[in-house]
Amino acid sequence: MGISFFLIYVSSTLLLFRKGRYCSCSKMSRHQRRSEHPPHRRRSWCCSFAVPPHSPDNPTSVKKNELPFIAKSSTLSSISQSQGSLVTRIGPRRILSPGRVSPIDSLDETLAPNPTLPACSIEITKPPVPRESDDNLGIFDVRLNLKGKNGGGSLVLELSSQVLTANALVFADLIADYRKKSKGLCRIEVPDVDNLGIFRHTIELMFEEDIPKSLLNIGVYRTIDVLEVSASIKFTRAILSCLEYIEAMPWTEEEEEKLRNLFTKVKFDDETICRDIVARLYTQDSLDSQQKLARNLVLSVTTCNDANARNELKPLVKGLLCKNSLYEKECPDLNTEDIFAICRSCLGSLVTLLEEATSTNPSRKLGKEKDKPLIERISNQVDNMNWLLEILLDHQMAEGLVDMWTHQVKLLHLHKCASPMLRYELSRVSAKLFVAMGTRKMHCRSEARLGLMQAWFKPMLLDFGWLQRCKKGLDIKALEEAMGQALLTLPLKEQYMLFMDWFRCFSKNGTECPNLSKAFQIWWRRSFLRGSDPYAFESR
Numbered sequence: 001m002g003i004s005f006f007l008i009y010v011s012s013t014l015l016l017f018r019k020g021r022y023c024s025c026s027k028m029s030r031h032q033r034r035s036e037h038p039p040h041r042r043r044s045w046c047c048s049f050a051v052p053p054h055s056p057d058n059p060t061s062v063k064k065n066e067l068p069f070i071a072k073s074s075t076l077s078s079i080s081q082s083q084g085s086l087v088t089r090i091g092p093r094r095i096l097s098p099g100r101v102s103p104i105d106s107l108d109e110t111l112a113p114n115p116t117l118p119a120c121s122i123e124i125t126k127p128p129v130p131r132e133s134d135d136n137l138g139i140f141d142v143r144l145n146l147k148g149k150n151g152g153g154s155l156v157l158e159l160s161s162q163v164l165t166a167n168a169l170v171f172a173d174l175i176a177d178y179r180k181k182s183k184g185l186c187r188i189e190v191p192d193v194d195n196l197g198i199f200r201h202t203i204e205l206m207f208e209e210d211i212p213k214s215l216l217n218i219g220v221y222r223t224i225d226v227l228e229v230s231a232s233i234k235f236t237r238a239i240l241s242c243l244e245y246i247e248a249m250p251w252t253e254e255e256e257e258k259l260r261n262l263f264t265k266v267k268f269d270d271e272t273i274c275r276d277i278v279a280r281l282y283t284q285d286s287l288d289s290q291q292k293l294a295r296n297l298v299l300s301v302t303t304c305n306d307a308n309a310r311n312e313l314k315p316l317v318k319g320l321l322c323k324n325s326l327y328e329k330e331c332p333d334l335n336t337e338d339i340f341a342i343c344r345s346c347l348g349s350l351v352t353l354l355e356e357a358t359s360t361n362p363s364r365k366l367g368k369e370k371d372k373p374l375i376e377r378i379s380n381q382v383d384n385m386n387w388l389l390e391i392l393l394d395h396q397m398a399e400g401l402v403d404m405w406t407h408q409v410k411l412l413h414l415h416k417c418a419s420p421m422l423r424y425e426l427s428r429v430s431a432k433l434f435v436a437m438g439t440r441k442m443h444c445r446s447e448a449r450l451g452l453m454q455a456w457f458k459p460m461l462l463d464f465g466w467l468q469r470c471k472k473g474l475d476i477k478a479l480e481e482a483m484g485q486a487l488l489t490l491p492l493k494e495q496y497m498l499f500m501d502w503f504r505c506f507s508k509n510g511t512e513c514p515n516l517s518k519a520f521q522i523w524w525r526r527s528f529l530r531g532s533d534p535y536a537f538e539s540r
Contacts, residue, residue, distance in 0.1 A: 140159060141160065141185060142158070142161045142175065142185075142186045143156060143159075143185060143188070144188050145187065145188065145190070146190050146193045146199055146200070147189065147191045147193060148192075149192045149194050152193075155199075155200060161175050161186065164206070167236075169233075169234035170232075171233060174186075195225060202226050202229040205226070205230075205235070206235070211237065211238055220245075220246060220249050220255050221252075221258065224246065226238065226242055227239060227246070231266045239268065240270060243268065243270055244273060246259065247273055247276050247277050259277070263277070263281065291334065294334055294335075295335065295338035297317050297320075297321075298317060298321075298339065298391070299342055301313045301314055301387070302342055302345070302346060302387075318390065318391060318394075322394050334391070336397050339388060339391065340404065343388050343401060343404060346384045346388070347411070350382070350426070351410050353377055353381065354411070354418055354422065354423075356374065357378070358417045375425075378425050382425045382429055386428065389432050393436055398436065399442065402433060402442070402444055403448055405452065406451040406455050407451075408455075411426060412455060415459050420462075420466055421466070423459070423462075426459065427459055427460050427462075427463035428467070430452075430456040433456075434479065435478060435479055436482075438482025438483060438484070439482055450494055453486070453487065453494075453498055454494075458501060460514075461501070461513055464513055465509070465512035483519075484522075485519065487523070492523070492527055495523050495527075496523075499523055
């Protein structure tokens with residue numbers, strides 16, 4: 001029992017002794033504590049041969065027994081890249097043997113012109129004592145200085161002369177000229193580089209055994225850039241791989257245009273692959289063959305039996321042949337005779353179909369057309385005529401179609417015999433021509449305009465009611481306005497005859513006829529209120 005009290009007493013005494021010592025230490029002055037622990041000074045460091053300080057920009061640390069800033073690469077050592085950009089690093093897949101990074105030498109330099117690259121120079125100087133690397137790769141004894149175009153930065157690469165000589169003929173010539181004079185570090189400067197990254201990637205391909213595999217990772221667009229750089233330094237192995245890869249891949253329109261521009265500037269030696277690429281870029285057919293192709297496309301659309309396919313093909317072919325198309329420079333002008341021959345074929349089909357409709361013994365129906373109603377077949381041919389008219393209007397060749405439509409005597413005769421449900425389809429063609437003339441889309445001679453009005457104006461008055469009920473994309477208000485404007489382009493004497501026909505029809509049928517009252521008022525004012533022709537006064 002006494003022993004227990006003695007142990008408790010000793011423990012309490014030791015605890016109080018430690019507490020008093022802590023309190024006495026806490027009362028030490030700030031000056032005394034500062035003298036006991038002197039401040040840690042920040043070490044200075046060299047950019048090339050010392051360990052960089054820890055900072056947010058340099059979070060990683062260098063391991064023991066490992067030199068800082070040494071790129072273990074068998075390809076190249078990236079030294080510097082101006083304008084604050086980061087030093088490029090080689091991926092781990094290329095870490096084969098140690099390389100080195102050395103400070104840029106500041107010794108005197110002697111310049112020698114580059115025989116191949118424009119504004120490219122070779123600088124000869126005494127190199128620093130190199131560090132030994134792998135015996136198979138030798139040392140990095142060439143310093144390549146790439147300068148971007150328009151101050152776009154710079155990139156300095158240390159490379160092996162053996163690799164450059166074995167791959168790029170331009171660099172091989174420069175290094176060979178240097179070797180005749182000295183054995184020091186060879187400096188090559190390439191100014192006005194469009195893309196530093198592409199040039200660097202092209203240099204890296206010299207160390208690749210399977211270049212096509214590397215091209216798969218960058219795509220066609222960047223491969224074209226690599227091809228251009230490879231051609232400038234005569235990197236034959238990369239040129240062949242790029243051409244083979246580009247030839248085997250599909251292109252976008254942007255890539256195709258980029259490739260076309262490259263082939264106009266650079267001539268490649270490999271004729272076999274280049275011939276295949278050029279065959280995809282340029283057509284070797286003559287102008288006659290291209291015009292024949294355009295005629296076959298138009299003919300295929302007009303003879304198409306499937307309505308859905310025809311509706312899809314018409315805007316496609318029209319867009320390709322249109323002068324406002326993106327492909328205007330690639331397409332020749334249409335052959336007028338070819339298009340008019342197709343128009344005559346459509347008109348012949350219309351005559352045959354209307355004869356079948358008005359005959360008591362209709363002709364035998366052939367092919368797939370036999371299962372379609374007669375009115376549908378007539379409507380398809382009228383649609384073809386209107387589509388051909390749009391193409392001719394775009395090429396300013398529609399006046400010939402006006403003459404062709406005016407002299408359709410047989411169609412005019414069949415129009416009188418056919419039922420209104422069928423004959424109004426013919427007036428859809430006349431309506432298109434009237435709208436083109438009234439809206440100034442077509443320039444016709446006075447005789448052509450007068451002939452068209454005299455032949456098809458009265459049939460239009462008879463069919464206008466059906467046109468209102470079955471518009472099929474026709475703008476009735478625009479048609480009425482265009483008909484009035486087209487009539488006012490005729491001589492006043494001919495206007496009088498046609499306006500009188502309209503007036504009698506309109507007074508009898510009302511809204512079943514087009515409303516030309518506005519144009520009628522203009523004709524009246526021009527003829528009687530301002531005219532001085534004796535015929536005008538007699539008529540009044």
